[in-house]
Amino acid sequence: MDEFASETKVEWREWGPEAFDAAAESGKPVLLALTVPWSAECREMDRRTFGEPRIAANINDGFVPVRVDADRNPRVRERYTMGGFPSTVFLTPDGEVITGATFLGPDGFRGILDSVRESWDAQGAAAGSVPRQLQDEAPPAGELRPRIEEHMVEQLLGAFDDEFGGWGSDVKFPLPRTVEFALVRARDQATRTLEAIRTHLLDTYDGGFFRYSTERNWGNPRREKLLDENAALVRAFAHGYRYTGTEAYRDAAQRTVDYLTTTLWTGEAFAASQAGDDSYYRLEAADREDRTPPLVDETVFADRNGLAIDALLWVTAYTDDERARQYAQRARDAVCDSLVDDGEVAHYDGAASDTGLLLDQAQLLQGLTTSWQVLGEPGPARAVADWTIEHRQQDSGAFRDGPDSGAGLCGRSLHPLDATVELADALVDLAALTGEERYHQAALDAVESFAGAAERMGVEVAGYAGVAARLQHPQRLTVGTEAGSDLHRAALRMADHETTVVPDPDGDGVARLLEGDAVVAEGETPADLEAALTGAE
Secondary structure, three states, X not given: OOHHHHHOOOOOEOOOHHHHHHHHHHOOOEEEEEEOOOOHHHHHHHHHHHOOHHHHHHXXXXXXXXXEEOOOOHHHHHHHOOOOOOEEEEEOOOOOEEEEEOOOOHHHHHHHHHHHHHHHHHHHHHHOEOOHHHOOOOOOOOOOOHHHHHHHHHHXXXXXXXXXXXXXXXXXXXOHHHHHHHHOOOHHHHHHHHHHHHHHOEOOOOOOEOOEEOOOOOOOEEOOEEHHHHHHHHHHHHHHHHHHOXXXXXXXXXXXXXXXXXXOEOOOOEOOEEOOOHHHHOOOHHHHOOOOOOXXXXXXXXXXXXXXXXXXXXHHHHHOOHHHHHHHHHHHHHHHHHHEEOOEEEOOOOOOOOEOOHHHHHHHHHHHXXXXXXXXXXXXXXXXXXHHHHHHEOOOOOEOOOXXXXXXXXXXXXXXXXXXXXXXXXXXXXXXXXXOHHHHHHHHHHHHOOHHHHHHOOHHHHHHHHHHHHHHOOEEEEEOOOXXXXXXXXXXXXOOOOOEEEEOOOOOOOEEEEEOOEEEEEEOOHHHHHHHHHHHO
């Protein structure tokens, strides 16, 4: 149970079959509270709502209350979140959803309690339903076509905010993967968005990026800092620096590396998050010195550390930042030693941790393939990929998010698009690094399993179109030297970020850019390679 549960007067149970069995035996609905350590609203609801004695007594008497840390339980989160945290969800004893909401104050909570009781008394278990995302056994499949990339470019143009930068006309999310897609297809949109993110979401005193802005002009940011979101932005700014040479982008990336390697460093790897605290962040910089910084959740999650390893190594590739390299290696070694067992990845180090979750497998694999490209150190990349393909890919080509068992609706199939994109992207790199076509085929099958929905995708999943383009036009830059040579370092800086760089210590000392199997440029020195790549564009 998380530490904030002690602030409530509710008699919380752990998530698991025992809670649902108790609900069935007693004829009561389940009240599921999904919380996260970094949310101020979760703590406020604990104090104001779950800490109110009469509300707590009503919950304890009329429901089976279950509390879940959503960061530690991604499968529960993806099946039951109401779109934000806290999520308060009322379930039947079979795990079906009666109703739910995000933050509820005492009055709103009393109202929803009355509504649930009426539904339950009138309909019983029939009041519940299976969420829409769990109703289909497989996503809509199709064939990869150039139109997928073209459609996403149209989406970029249609959704871009010409006045303030970014995409959308209301809440502004940084969308780092969309920025990366735009860097090679709509450069002006990408750079204007990076500038808005740097100006409005970067904490210039304590470091790190805030999560998003609640206003179109990037005002009123939500001030939580999550490792995965910060890592993704480090990579986006690093790639932005690679394409433009803008020192402000390099500075933003390196300052965030400093934040990750200090505030979010546990001593072995990277911590999960830092809570938001408006009263702290609204202080002038000098006044913060006398205040305790917001809480850091020091849980080491495999997926978020995979992204951090990936991001820091791209900073290393573009800037020779030795600090970024050392911390990436340390985190990689710690995570692989403690969380990887014959290719199966644990979400975190704990007896209650899920293992083999698709996002953990995918994002750690991304960090490992980048380690191979930048350092020539693959770690257990093949083992992680092989386990994932064997245990999570279905005959349709789609990947499940986890095992087909668990309490509530966790045994139902869920095929997450975002995790599939991350995995396919890593598998494209692994195919180039190993020369094994089976990894390319696994990625192709996975991406085609969603191709029937491509025309309905918006800018928030631009990474899907990016990996589709990589699969249709694979590029690799092979370097016939060991990693770290002048030629290899030059190749990392010159290659398009969607091209896989393949160091070969047993090679002939020549770097070659291949499109499919055709050599389109080559060079024996950094200068020769630059001239050849420039001529090939």
